[in-house]
Structures are given as C-alpha cells and as structure tokens.
Amino acid sequence: xxxxxxxxxxxxxxxxxxxxxxxxxxxxxxxxxxxxxxxxxxxxxxxxxxxxxxxxxxxxxxxxxxxxxxxxxxxxxxxxxxxxxxxxxxxxxxxxxxxxxxxxxxxxxxxxxxxxxxxxxxxxxxxxxxxxxxxxxxxxxxxxxxxxxxxxxxxxxxxxxxxxxxxxxxxxxxxxxxxxxxxxxxxxxxxxxxxxxxxxxxxxxxxxxxxxxxxxxxxxxxxxxxxxxxxxxxxxxxxxxxxxxxxxxxxxxxxxxxxxxxxxxxxxxxxxxxxxxxxxxxxxxxxxxxxxxxxxxxxxxxxxxxxxxxxxxxxxxxxxxxxxxxxxxxxxxxxxxxxxxxxxxxxxxxxxxxxxxxxxxxxxxxxxxxxxxxxxxxxxxxxxxxxxxxxxxxxxxxxxxxxxxxxxxxxxxxxxxxxxxxxxxxxxxxxxxxxxxxxxxxxxxxxxxxxxxxxxxxxx
Amino acid sequence: xxxxxxxxxxxxxxxxxxxxxxxxxxxxxxxxxxxxxxxxxxxxxxxxxxxxxxxxxxxxxxxxxxxxxxxxxxxxxxxxxxxxxxxxxxxxxxxxxxxxxxxxxxxxxxxxxxxxxxxxxxxxxxxxxxxxxxxxxxxxxxxxxxxxxxxxxxxxxxxxxxxxxxxxxxxxxxxxxxxxxxxxxxxxxxxxxxxxxxxxxxxxxxxxxxxxxxxxxxxxxxxxxxxxxxxxxxxxxxxxxxxxxxxxxxxxxxxxxxxxxxxxxxxxxxxxxxxxxxxxxxxxxxxxxxxxxxxxxxxxxxxxxxxxxxxxxxxxxxxxxxxxxxxxxxxxxxxxxxxxxxxxxxxxxxxxxxxxxxxxxxxxxxxxxxxxxxxxxxxxxxxxxxxxxxxxxxxxxxxxxxxxxxxxxxxxxxxxxxxxxxxxxxxxxxxxxxxxxxxxxxxxxxxxxxxxxxxxxxxxxxxxxxxxxxxxxxxxxxxxxxxxxxxxxxxxxxxxxx
Numbered sequence: 001x002x003x004x005x006x007x008x009x010x011x012x013x014x015x016x017x018x019x020x021x022x023x024x025x026x027x028x029x030x031x032x033x034x035x036x037x038x039x040x041x042x043x044x045x046x047x048x049x050x051x052x053x054x055x056x057x058x059x060x061x062x063x064x065x066x067x068x069x070x071x072x073x074x075x076x077x078x079x080x081x082x083x084x085x086x087x088x089x090x091x092x093x094x095x096x097x098x099x100x101x102x103x104x105x106x107x108x109x110x111x112x113x114x115x116x117x118x119x120x121x122x123x124x125x126x127x128x129x130x131x132x133x134x135x136x137x138x139x140x141x142x143x144x145x146x147x148x149x150x151x152x153x154x155x156x157x158x159x160x161x162x163x164x165x166x167x168x169x170x171x172x173x174x175x176x177x178x179x180x181x182x183x184x185x186x187x188x189x190x191x192x193x194x195x196x197x198x199x200x201x202x203x204x205x206x207x208x209x210x211x212x213x214x215x216x217x218x219x220x221x222x223x224x225x226x227x228x229x230x231x232x233x234x235x236x237x238x239x240x241x242x243x244x245x246x247x248x249x250x251x252x253x254x255x256x257x258x259x260x261x262x263x264x265x266x267x268x269x270x271x272x273x274x275x276x277x278x279x280x281x282x283x284x285x286x287x288x289x290x291x292x293x294x295x296x297x298x299x300x301x302x303x304x305x306x307x308x309x310x311x312x313x314x315x316x317x318x319x320x321x322x323x324x325x326x327x328x329x330x331x332x333x334x335x336x337x338x339x340x341x342x343x344x345x346x347x348x349x350x351x352x353x354x355x356x357x358x359x360x361x362x363x364x365x366x367x368x369x370x371x372x373x374x375x376x377x378x379x380x381x382x383x384x385x386x387x388x389x390x391x392x393x394x395x396x397x398x399x400x401x402x403x404x405x406x407x408x409x410x411x412x413x414x415x416x417x418x419x420x421x422x423x424x425x426x427x428x429x430x431x432x433x434x435x436x437x438x439x440x441x442x443x444x445x446x447x448x449x450x451x452x453x454x455x456x457x458x459x460x
Numbered sequence: 461x462x463x464x465x466x467x468x469x470x471x472x473x474x475x476x477x478x479x480x481x482x483x484x485x486x487x488x489x490x491x492x493x494x495x496x497x498x499x500x501x502x503x504x505x506x507x508x509x510x511x512x513x514x515x516x517x518x519x520x521x522x523x524x525x526x527x528x529x530x531x532x533x534x535x536x537x538x539x540x541x542x543x544x545x546x547x548x549x550x551x552x553x554x555x556x557x558x559x560x561x562x563x564x565x566x567x568x569x570x571x572x573x574x575x576x577x578x579x580x581x582x583x584x585x586x587x588x589x590x591x592x593x594x595x596x597x598x599x600x601x602x603x604x605x606x607x608x609x610x611x612x613x614x615x616x617x618x619x620x621x622x623x624x625x626x627x628x629x630x631x632x633x634x635x636x637x638x639x640x641x642x643x644x645x646x647x648x649x650x651x652x653x654x655x656x657x658x659x660x661x662x663x664x665x666x667x668x669x670x671x672x673x674x675x676x677x678x679x680x681x682x683x684x685x686x687x688x689x690x691x692x693x694x695x696x697x698x699x700x701x702x703x704x705x706x707x708x709x710x711x712x713x714x715x716x717x718x719x720x721x722x723x724x725x726x727x728x729x730x731x732x733x734x735x736x737x738x739x740x741x742x743x744x745x746x747x748x749x750x751x752x753x754x755x756x757x758x759x760x761x762x763x764x765x766x767x768x769x770x771x772x773x774x775x776x777x778x779x780x781x782x783x784x785x786x787x788x789x790x791x792x793x794x795x796x797x798x799x800x801x802x803x804x805x806x807x808x809x810x811x812x813x814x815x816x817x818x819x820x821x822x823x824x825x826x827x828x829x830x831x832x833x834x835x836x837x838x839x840x841x842x843x844x845x846x847x848x849x850x851x852x853x854x855x856x857x858x859x860x861x862x863x864x865x866x867x868x869x870x871x872x873x874x875x876x877x878x879x880x881x882x883x884x885x886x887x888x889x890x891x892x893x894x895x896x897x898x899x900x901x902x903x904x905x906x907x908x909x910x911x912x913x914x915x916x917x918x919x920x921x922x923x924x925x926x927x928x929x930x931x932x933x934x935x936x937x938x939x940x941x942x943x944x945x946x947x948x949x950x951x952x953x954x955x956x957x958x
Binding site for chain 2: 190347432443456
C-alpha cells in the first residue's frame, strides 16, 4: 500500500513538480460531492496518463479523470478518491480530414475550440451539450449527457467512430478507427459513452463531422392543455419533417426559461410569459426546404388549436436553442435546492407529463417539466427553502417519481440533487437485470477498480 | 505498426479451437431434447453447412434447429457438459466465415426461430427472432410507411441474427448507419446457458451500452435469440441518379467532391467499367457498356430537399466530366438500377468458377489513390480486379476472380487480397467495413491493433466466453506471425479437422 503522507512527492517524481498540485484550494476545485482528492495531476500526454494510471493501479489508489468539471456531480459520489487527473492540457486536434468529414481530437479539447476549427471548414459536431462554453470533448462523452440535436443527428454513439484510452492496467488502448464505416474488432468505444470515467481515461476521440446547415430556424407554439401540446408534438414527430429539436414544456419550465433569457440580457419571446404548454420546434436546412417546413408548422399548429404559434426570428431561434441546450445547467442553479431528474418512458402520454408535475399551491416544491423528442424528459423539482419539512417533501417527491417511472417500465436518473438528498437516494434508480454483465465489463476494463469507484450504476 | 510478440499469441491459439472429436452421446441427447427432425448429423447433411458466402470452409459435427430461446439455452448447456464448441448461424450468407464451425462441434441454425413477435408501429419498434429474413421486417411494416434501414445486398435471404452478429451494412449505411444504429435491445444466451436481456426498447438504458458491445461481436460473446429493432420512416421523395463517366478517376473525384461539399446522399455506389459490363450482360439494367465507371447515387428527404440535392449532385458530376447524368423516371427504372447493383456479384459468378469479394475501408478523401493502387495490385498478381462498392463511405469491395482448383492461382488471389487490405490500413482505413473479421482477417488484426488492444479485447471476450466455447477461432489472431490472410492447403479446404 502507498504511504499517503509522501504521496504528492512520489507523484512529482513521476510527472514533474509543475504538474502536481496539492494545495487545499486546488483540491477543493476538484472535489466531487464534497470529497476532495489528495493531489491533482495535469498530464501532458497520453503516455503520461498511462504512467500515472500504472502508478495508481500498483498503489491500489482511486482516481477520477476530469475535463472542465462542469458535470462532475453526475452519478454517486466516489467511494474512494485519491487522485484527480486534470486532462485539459491534452487539447490538440490530432487529425482533421475535412474531405472525409472526420476529426480526431484530444479528450481535453474544449468543445467550443473544436467548433471554431470545424466551422472554418464549414463543418460541425452535433454534440450540443450543456456548459458548452467550458465543456471538453472527453467530458461530454464520458458524462453521456444529452445533445439537443439528437432528434436529427442521433446520440454520440451514432457519430463517435473511434477512441483511444488508458485502461485500468495502465495500457494505452484503442477501439474503432478514423473511418465512417468500420466493423473491425469489438466496439469498445461505445462503452465509454456515459461511463463517467469508470472504464478508462479517454485520451482521444474520433468523430464523424457534419456540414453546417445553410440556415437554422425555429417555431414556438402555445397550447392551453398538455393533451393539445402533446398531440402537436407527436404529429410533428410523425410528420417526416426534419426537425433538429422538438421540445415540449410546461409553464414552470417556461417561466424559468424566460427568467434565464432575461438574465442573459436577451429578449425572451412574449409568449414565454403566458400560462400554457409550449412546443418548440427547431429545424435546419436549405432555403428551399425552409419555406415548406414553416408553412406546414403554421398549418399544423392551427389544426392543433394552438393559442399562439409563431416563427421565431433568427436571433430568437438561436437564443432559445442555446437556452434549451444549457437547461441542465440553469435548472440546477435556479433555486437553492433543486432535484433534477432525467426520465425515459417507452411512450409519453399527456397524463404522464401532468402526473410528474407538482401542484404549485399546496406544495413548497415547484416543478418544471420538459419533454424532448425520443421520449426523454427532464423534471426539475425546485424548493426555495431548505427547511426540514420542505426537504421531506422534496425527498418524498423524488422517491415517488422513481416508483412511478418504474411502474411505467421506464427509467429515471437523478442528475442533480442537494448533497443530503444524494446521500439518501440511489441516483441511478433500481438495478437493471443486466447489471451483472456490466460488472463483467467493468472488471475487464478496470480489474483493480481504480477508476471512480462507486460513481456508476449499481455502485460500479 | 505494432510489433507482434510470439509469446502472446501462442497461449491463446493453444486453447482455442482444437478439440477432441465429439462424443456420439451428445448427438443422442440433442435428438432427445429437440426431436430427431431438428438435428442433423449425417455427413451428407452437414456438407451444406460447411460453407458460407466466404472463401472459407469448416464442417460442424452436428447441426441443430432450435424453436425457442429455452431450446438454445439447453443446447448450449448440453454442449458445455461435453466441452464441445457452439456456433450460431443465420442464412449463411456472411462473407468472413463468421458462421462456420471452425472448431467443429454444434452449429445452431436459427432458421426455425423466424417469427416477428411484435410490431409497435406507434413507437417504430419491431421485436423479432434471429431467423427473420432482413427484408421480411420491411415487408411487415411498409404498409405504415416504415422500413428497416440496414440493407445488405443479401437482404432477401440474410437474417437479422446474422446482421446483428456481424453489424452488417449495405448501400444506405451512408446516410443511416450500420445495424448497430438500428438495434434497441437484445435477448442473449450466454455460453453457460444463462438467458439475459440488454438494452431497452426505447433505446435509452442507463449503464454501459451493452447493446453496442454485443452487436458486431461476431457471435463470440453470446448467441442472440431476440432483437428489438428500430424502424425508420420512408422518405417523402427519392431521386436515383446514374452518372456515367469515361474515366474512373473522374468518378472517384466526384465522390470526394460530393463528400467535401457536404452532400450526404442516402447511397452512393460505384461500379467500374469491367464490372458494369458483366452486370449489364446479365441484368440489362441500362448501364452503358462502353463507360469506364458509373455512380449510382440516391438522394432522399422532403421533395424540395431531394430535388435541390439531386441538382447539386448532377452539377458536381458534370463538373467532373460525367458523360451523362440520368435520373430514374419512375420506381421501375429505379428498381432496375438497384437490381443491377444488388445482383452484381451473381453476374460476376458467370465469369469465373469463384470470386473473392474483399471488404476494406479508406478515408473517402483517398478514394482516387486507392482505386489506382488496386489496379496496380491486379496487374502485379495477374488479375483483372473489379470494383463495385459503397463509394460514399469509402467501403471498397474489390473482387478477385479465380479458379479454386488452381492452387497457385488461389494463392495469388489471397496475396493480392492481402496487399489491398494492407493498402487500406496504410491509407488510414480499416480491415473491414461491413463483412466482419471472422476467420478471414483475424490474422491481419495486428495491422491495426496492439498487444494492449488485444489484451483488453481478450479480457472482454473472456468475461463472457471464458472457455472460447462460443464461435472459437474468430476475430483474434491465432498464428505467431504478424498479419497474413491464412492460406489453406488447397483452394477448397479450410477445415481444420478431417
């Protein structure tokens, strides 16, 4: 076993003293759910990552790899946490073939820097995830957080074509490649998506890129009831029209969205202030198709008896699209005490949406609900105060929600909650029946259990 | 390129596929379990199952036809008791030997597990057994404007179980992805007989993406007994174009420019002049016999989008000296063009006793260079190598025609194939785009993967299939040397046992 006292000194020997931080403030920056590491290391290369992991494995320590640390709170707090790996110095574009629409990029590369490089060639990566001003590519993949462009471009598994990573034995491994079609070997890179760093330290990711659309636009419609809004939402999903994002949200969400936009200094569309259920439809395409989509949207929203339906101007479309992309981040900060859940049901009915809402008057806890296409919804439970009775309501509401979702054969995950609540609830919900297979995968990747132990599903 | 260490491979090879001959008692037990009508063990019956669509050959010792998942589980448990390997098989159309019994033993043929169990048109899902033929899924849902997107050339006969095992592609992979992009959940039987489910119907299960791991694992981790597939909505409008070129280079540059210009057709197929003449003589699809290459390009989407994309495609073709760009006027013309493409391999079958269809991938920007180098390889080894392939995603299918009775010629065909696959890797590509590694390319795997990569893949393999009882001798290299396509003693014999 390691001697904990001289631990940073030994790490300094490994990577150089300028790459190791052990001051109290540095350690707190890398704390996960109040748990701080003993040292923070900043490797310069995949080779150094491999050397660090070998050391950690040999010493039977535990480590968490970090990007910009915007989503470190996802999952359970780590059971053990000795070392944080700051990956932000691995930030090169290793290979970009615009003619092939493929890019290979280091894990610590910020998403917005990558976006700039791709935009120079009129391309982009449809990884529209929250905290995009800071997020790294590696963090976006490891966190598995949803992209708002999923409706059109699919999830990361549809455009991640390869990865390089360091496994739990300290070896540099790879999976997939740099070509858009490839079935050579096991698709191990798919396992890394959403694995919260429990399988390996991602050092490089290969993506398929996409041409930037000629233009992007959006439409916002308001409905008096959940039924009307949902039936409009469903009709758009079935229309065959190429929407990049379709979101349905309630008044609670709409109010918070308007507040967020106002705080940014933008003008929120007037209709966001009204009571009602809203459907936001974003689309991107050529000018030829744009008119057709707008025309159909107006027609369909009138047929669905929308109280109001309006095409947003370019700026308004962009503002709301970006605000929806960032919803995870501003919802969790909206009030002092927030429980934010991601809910997936086989199929959403209007009554599901209403059931998940909490009454505003009788409860000290408010709610905000947003349903994306693909049957993924987010529900924020918001408590203005942290007194015992409010906390009790919050905890009961979250527990009931897990039960309800399971009864409907869906799945729920608690993305954000106050620390006291996380200590009392398993954020991943009930164990799935394939959990023993996941344990086998974990054991194969990380035989010494050094990567973020305890953070993942079922205590992995 | 990674160095190969002798000590690494030998240990794996030794425990891998060489087994004692099967105990006849196992066949008796299988017959009593499934009924004699579901068990084949006579040599003349087994001959049918020693081939697939590849140039490989290996004979199982017994073939069984389960009807249920429980049957599969019991078969696997029985085989485990006798320490006999098991391999799953769909229609046997695979092109890399994935469904051949390399280690002998029990072959589980899923032909009689061929029911569509459930159609959920509202949520665009179908739950099917592994023996369902790919195209039958589309036939069952097309009345609702839906279809199953992966479309291998063999889609009229290949089964969904085989598609899942190999992560099959097809022409429309370009826009819609491989099989893995269209599978939401699986029911599996593990090598110890345990029945498990992975993934979720809505496609958003929490935890590791096990579906993503099992799809494309070539039957080496588990047997798939039920598949929940995602159904796609038919596009409102489809335009099919045939662009005719007098130089292969012009056709390949068209593909490069189209890709770089951000146009993603639903499909973009290339046939070179030599191939299209053979096809035309057989199918009469309307391919001009005197051209050097044609591109079969399909764009789809909303009416307006398809029209503007078709116009943009035609512009790029013309800018690259296309002699002519034709648009299919109706469904009949479209079907005829596709018939020419789908039956091309059959057409080539008329020219030589056998053909070897290769499957390599390159970055699309390297297409002109790759085609030139394939031509040079052909000259070097004395073959006319045809090209009919998925140009839009850089998935090459060079075809080497040979006579398997001529051992020397067969060896040259294999050598030519190997040179082409090495070229793909050298250009930044991969060993296989859609056919799988199987027993065709397992010895070439070290061209792409290091010892560390194999160590991890092997740990994953052993986590599910620790005794290599399931489909042994596939994917992983067995030989001590670094990378070569295995040359059998003759063009016929690939079997390891008499």
